[in-house]
Amino acid sequence: MRVEIINTGTELLLGRVTNTHLAFLAQSLLGIGLRVERQVTVPDGVAIAEAIETAMARAEIILITGGLGPTTDDITREAVAETFGRKLEFHQDILEDIAGKFAQRKLAVTDMQRQQAMVPEGGTVLPNPNGTAPGFIVENDKNVAIVLPGPPRELRPMWTDTAVPWLRQRFAGRLPPVHEMTLRLIGTGESKVQPLIEPGVHAFDPIEVGYCARPGEVDLRLIAPDEARLAKAVALARERLAAHIYAEGTETMEQAVVRLARAAKKMIATAESCTGGEVASRITDVPHSSEIFNYGWVTYANLSKMSELGVPANLLETHGAVSAEVAAAMAEGALQRSGADVAVSVTGIAGPTGGTPEKPVGLVCFGLAVKGGKTATHQRNLSAERTTFKAMAAQLALDLVRRALIA
Amino acid sequence: MRVEIINTGTELLLGRVTNTHLAFLAQSLLGIGLRVERQVTVPDGVAIAEAIETAMARAEIILITGGLGPTTDDITREAVAETFGRKLEFHQDILEDIAGKFAQRKLAVTDMQRQQAMVPEGGTVLPNPNGTAPGFIVENDKNVAIVLPGPPRELRPMWTDTAVPWLRQRFAGRLPPVHEMTLRLIGTGESKVQPLIEPGVHAFDPIEVGYCARPGEVDLRLIAPDEARLAKAVALARERLAAHIYAEGTETMEQAVVRLARAAKKMIATAESCTGGEVASRITDVPHSSEIFNYGWVTYANLSKMSELGVPANLLETHGAVSAEVAAAMAEGALQRSGADVAVSVTGIAGPTGGTPEKPVGLVCFGLAVKGGKTATHQRNLSAERTTFKAMAAQLALDLVRRALIA
Numbered sequence: 001m002r003v004e005i006i007n008t009g010t011e012l013l014l015g016r017v018t019n020t021h022l023a024f025l026a027q028s029l030l031g032i033g034l035r036v037e038r039q040v041t042v043p044d045g046v047a048i049a050e051a052i053e054t055a056m057a058r059a060e061i062i063l064i065t066g067g068l069g070p071t072t073d074d075i076t077r078e079a080v081a082e083t084f085g086r087k088l089e090f091h092q093d094i095l096e097d098i099a100g101k102f103a104q105r106k107l108a109v110t111d112m113q114r115q116q117a118m119v120p121e122g123g124t125v126l127p128n129p130n131g132t133a134p135g136f137i138v139e140n141d142k143n144v145a146i147v148l149p150g151p152p153r154e155l156r157p158m159w160t161d162t163a164v165p166w167l168r169q170r171f172a173g174r175l176p177p178v179h180e181m182t183l184r185l186i187g188t189g190e191s192k193v194q195p196l197i198e199p200g201v202h203a204f205d206p207i208e209v210g211y212c213a214r215p216g217e218v219d220l221r222l223i224a225p226d227e228a229r230l231a232k233a234v235a236l237a238r239e240r241l242a243a244h245i246y247a248e249g250t251e252t253m254e255q256a257v258v259r260l261a262r263a264a265k266k267m268i269a270t271a272e273s274c275t276g277g278e279v280a281s282r283i284t285d286v287p288h289s290s291e292i293f294n295y296g297w298v299t300y301a302n303l304s305k306m307s308e309l310g311v312p313a314n315l316l317e318t319h320g321a322v323s324a325e326v327a328a329a330m331a332e333g334a335l336q337r338s339g340a341d342v343a344v345s346v347t348g349i350a351g352p353t354g355g356t357p358e359k360p361v362g363l364v365c366f367g368l369a370v371k372g373g374k375t376a377t378h379q380r381n382l383s384a385e386r387t388t389f390k391a392m393a394a395q396l397a398l399d400l401v402r403r404a405l406i407a
Numbered sequence: 408m409r410v411e412i413i414n415t416g417t418e419l420l421l422g423r424v425t426n427t428h429l430a431f432l433a434q435s436l437l438g439i440g441l442r443v444e445r446q447v448t449v450p451d452g453v454a455i456a457e458a459i460e461t462a463m464a465r466a467e468i469i470l471i472t473g474g475l476g477p478t479t480d481d482i483t484r485e486a487v488a489e490t491f492g493r494k495l496e497f498h499q500d501i502l503e504d505i506a507g508k509f510a511q512r513k514l515a516v517t518d519m520q521r522q523q524a525m526v527p528e529g530g531t532v533l534p535n536p537n538g539t540a541p542g543f544i545v546e547n548d549k550n551v552a553i554v555l556p557g558p559p560r561e562l563r564p565m566w567t568d569t570a571v572p573w574l575r576q577r578f579a580g581r582l583p584p585v586h587e588m589t590l591r592l593i594g595t596g597e598s599k600v601q602p603l604i605e606p607g608v609h610a611f612d613p614i615e616v617g618y619c620a621r622p623g624e625v626d627l628r629l630i631a632p633d634e635a636r637l638a639k640a641v642a643l644a645r646e647r648l649a650a651h652i653y654a655e656g657t658e659t660m661e662q663a664v665v666r667l668a669r670a671a672k673k674m675i676a677t678a679e680s681c682t683g684g685e686v687a688s689r690i691t692d693v694p695h696s697s698e699i700f701n702y703g704w705v706t707y708a709n710l711s712k713m714s715e716l717g718v719p720a721n722l723l724e725t726h727g728a729v730s731a732e733v734a735a736a737m738a739e740g741a742l743q744r745s746g747a748d749v750a751v752s753v754t755g756i757a758g759p760t761g762g763t764p765e766k767p768v769g770l771v772c773f774g775l776a777v778k779g780g781k782t783a784t785h786q787r788n789l790s791a792e793r794t795t796f797k798a799m800a801a802q803l804a805l806d807l808v809r810r811a812l813i814a
Binding site: 011012013014015016017018019020022023024025026027028029030035036037038039040041042043047191210212215219221270272274275276277278279280281283284285287288289290293294295296297298299300301303304307308337338350351352353354384385386387388390 | 417418419420421422423424425426427429430431432433434435436437442443444445446447448449450454477537560617618619628677679681682683684685686687688690691692694695696697700701702703704705706707708710711714715744745757758759760761793794797
């Protein structure tokens with residue numbers, strides 16, 4: 001079964017908003033055994049009907065987003081009705097629903113809203129609890145068109161709560177079973193992972209292998225038609241990549257750290273120089289992180305490293321702020337002041353200036369202090385522009401904490 | 408002149424990554440008087456050549472992203488060569504450049520990299536200082552194809568530094584003059600801004616007005632065919648929206664803060680609870696922020712607020728951690744300990760749990776302490792999920808610093 005997505009909206013083609021619909025819908029479709037073959041963005045206007053016709057010739061299922069608003073350039077309803085050869089029908093119950101929502105906001109219903117109560121004849125209405133215009137589904141003997149509103153906070157619940165169940169029921173028995181697992185890897189890359197697992201997992205074919213690379217990281221996705229094959233492929237990948245796997249599925253590094261720390265009832269502290277608070281910020285992105293994180297320092301100067309974390313002045317003089325010695329002292333200072341169980345420190349040269357031949361831009365030192373343990377230090381050279389450097393260094397710092405928690 | 412964009416990459420259609428190319432390229436194109444008429448995402452494979460052919464029939468300029476990597480599914484080079492009827496030529500200098508980059512990373516060049524040194528004959532090479540494969544431009548008497556690498560950190564500088572200047576020169580005199588200005592507004596929304604400026608600026612028509620809304624913010628973009636009209640429209644908008652404008656053009660809030668602080672030679676300090684280090688991290692995203700930022704605290708518990716910032720225990724007991732009183736004490740403690748000129752504090756309830764009827768999730772209090780001045784506090788209720796809440800609260804905290812710096 002072929003799926004195509006048509007995103008309508010001049011604002012997308014002017015670059016005013018980023019299209020987040022494709023990634024959201026594609027991931028969701030994959031979970032029910034459907035793949036997006038093609039996606040197109042067209043401006044509001046006549047291009048919509050033309051895009052629908054082109055897609056109808058290629059794909060059984062067409063998702064169309066946007067253009068359901070009340071203004072004159074919102075013509076998706078008309079375009080779908082035209083391409084499917086249907087009239088638009090007025091739905092009194094939709095108008096009443098809209099009128100109720102408007103009354104709450106003390107607004108009066110006009111002809112513009114009447115327009116939003118029109119649905120191609122024979123269409124299935126998809127209620128919109130988070131906005132005005134409902135979505136709808138129209139089908140003929142060859143094609144299904146699912147029409148969704150443009151705002152993500154309206155589209156997403158409508159899709160998940162009503163469109164997906166409709167698809168599952170409509171195509172029951174025809175959607176292929178999909179079993180998938182993503183292993184998230186750090187400290188390696190696609191070109192290293194591929195030869196390690198690609199001949200091996202294909203012993204359990206049909207196995208599909210996918211990679212999604214980011215700076216310093218790669219996600220490995222394994223897809224199989226049944227649970228048994230997937231389990232074998234995942235077991236092999238886990239065995240060969242164990243040292244690099246930091247999370248599975250959609251879990252992020254910081255979610256893994258918070259989960260592990262909560263389970264172990266360990267408190268974390270952070271002492272950051274070059275990452276400037278990004279490590280702490282990512283930990284606190286995770287709900288309930290307050291159970292495992294109370295103290296973070298951003299010591300962006302020698303003076304603050306000394307006064308807040310007790311880094312000895314002579315260490316800074318002898319080794320410089322970006323050194324294993326200072327990283328160790330920062331982590332130990334954070335551990336001591338916070339009373340935490342694990343403290344991580346980061347100090348490096350984010351650039352664009354500040355590098356020297358001995359200590360170039362991109363150099364970063366990490367310290368990891370553990371209650372009752374020996375402090376460890378690590379050094380890396382991350383060649384990336386400033387914000388990518390920060391993100392990579394923060395990710396590595398979080399990974400050190402993660403490894404300490406599972407050790 | 409019509410422009411279409413073809414984004415290649417199965418990972419986009421599987422939803423593994425969000426397509427950020429369209430918004431980036433569209434905004435940039437608008438700045439040189441070009442608009443994207445249509446965008447399509449196709450999987451790696453035969454669909455690429457087909458999409459190029461379709462686009463060539465409709466548009467003069469075609470931008471193609473992705474598929475320049477070293478693996479077998481990277482076939483954009485071949486697809487462009489095929490549709491333009493050109494052979495692929497090997498470029499020794501490209502291979503040498505790649506070999507140099509590989510040598511730095513202690514990697515050996517293989518046939519895979521040789522493949523990346525191929526360019527359709529007659530093509531203009533676009534160097535890639537941030538990656539392996541160069542981009543290229545191919546043209547015939549009707550069409551121009553600009554081929555760019557998929558990773559944003561490679562695509563963006565290549566686009567800005569070489570493709571845009573090439574387009575400007577190639578189509579000199581044919582690109583309509585575009586004069587534009589973006590005013591970035593906080594504390595207001597599109598529906599409030601529109602009636603304030605829309606009848607007014609159209610006195611200087613042709614003026615195009617665009618809005619880009621984000622939670623708690625909106626960018627107002629004014630576009631005119633000449634400098635004089637633009638200046639009048641901008642003057643009117645500045646006058647009517649003065650209190651909300653935090654930056655102009657592409658400057659971010661944190662860039663504005665760092666710029667203002669550097670100019671005024673003022674040091675900033677941060678004391679964060681609910682934002683968890685995000686304010687500090689955003690300040691330190693900006694190059695040279697070390698000149699104006701040395702001290703940041705993440706005090707995510709009562710104990711750390713007391714021990715690190717000297718917040719009195721009785722304030723925490725009487726008013727609670729999320730209160731104007733504690734926000735003020737945090738900011739004052741940060742100012743004192745850091746010796747900075749301006750200190751900002753944030754304390755709030757990020758959720759999803761921790762709210763009460765009196766202090767619901769989303770409540771946030773800010774403190775602003777200024778050397779030799781009176782400490783101010785502010786309170787807001789931001790109803791948004793956790794990470795959006797954090798981002799909005801961090802933005803408001805930075806805006807308080809910005810206002811203090813220009814006061």
